[in-house]
Amino acid sequence: MLQVPEKSDYFAMLEIPRKLWIEMSGLEKKFLQLSWKLHPDNYVNATPEEREISLKRSSELNDAYRTLREPVARVEYLLAIEGARVEGKSKQQAPPELLEEVFELNEWLDELREAKAASSDTAALKHKLESAQKSFQAKLEEVDAELQGAAKEWDATIDAKADEAKRKSVMAKLNELLNRRSYIRNLVVNVQKELL
Numbered sequence: 001m002l003q004v005p006e007k008s009d010y011f012a013m014l015e016i017p018r019k020l021w022i023e024m025s026g027l028e029k030k031f032l033q034l035s036w037k038l039h040p041d042n043y044v045n046a047t048p049e050e051r052e053i054s055l056k057r058s059s060e061l062n063d064a065y066r067t068l069r070e071p072v073a074r075v076e077y078l079l080a081i082e083g084a085r086v087e088g089k090s091k092q093q094a095p096p097e098l099l100e101e102v103f104e105l106n107e108w109l110d111e112l113r114e115a116k117a118a119s120s121d122t123a124a125l126k127h128k129l130e131s132a133q134k135s136f137q138a139k140l141e142e143v144d145a146e147l148q149g150a151a152k153e154w155d156a157t158i159d160a161k162a163d164e165a166k167r168k169s170v171m172a173k174l175n176e177l178l179n180r181r182s183y184i185r186n187l188v189v190n191v192q193k194e195l196l
Contacts, residue, residue: 008064010077010081011081013060013061013064014027014030014034015030016030020071020074020075020078020155021151021152021155022074024069027065027069031061034061035061038058039058040054040058072147072181075174076178078154078174079178082167082171084171084172084174085175087179095183101132104132105129105132105187108129109129109190109191111125112126112194126195129191129194133191133192136184136188136191140188143181143184146177147174147177147178147181150170150173150174151174153170
């Protein structure tokens with residue numbers, strides 16, 4: 001009989017430690033093994049309850065695999081199950097060091113919208129926005145690199161069985177980086193939409 005835990009932990013489900021650097025081939029291999037084991041086709045002669053559990057577990061396994069194979073989703077999920085995911089003010093407000101650039105970007109976006117509405121020439125504004133987009137894309141890549149460094153730091157705390165204070169410190173850093181990443185990514189997406 002299949003058992004369904006009260007609350008699933010994707011790391012435990014795929015039988016891997018709560019680390020942020022995961023060997024992708026190992027993750028895929030484990031996923032495929034468990035997928036076959038839990039596949040509903042293996043339960044065609046089982047009770048309706050067992051078939052339902054198989055379907056549910058198979059679906060949860062797919063969710064777990066999708067989440068853990070993506071680095072940013074993996075960090076968000078880890079923080080969520082650790083009870084540490086906080087989408088703070090920085091998600092809505094520009095990071096202080098970007099205020100001037102964001103202000104200028106928003107002015108250009110407003111000017112572009114007005115120029116489009118008036119059927120005016122938008123070439124110069126589009127050029128400015130393309131340049132800003134490249135700049136923010138580079139900043140996004142910097143944040144991703146910092147996020148990778150913080151992920152390695154998290155794994156080191158797990159390996160060293162670090163105390164709660166150290167783990168919380170790393171989780172706070174991961175949260176701050178995720179919020180910064182989300183803000184910058186939204187800027188890049190908004191510019192892309194306006195440039196279409």
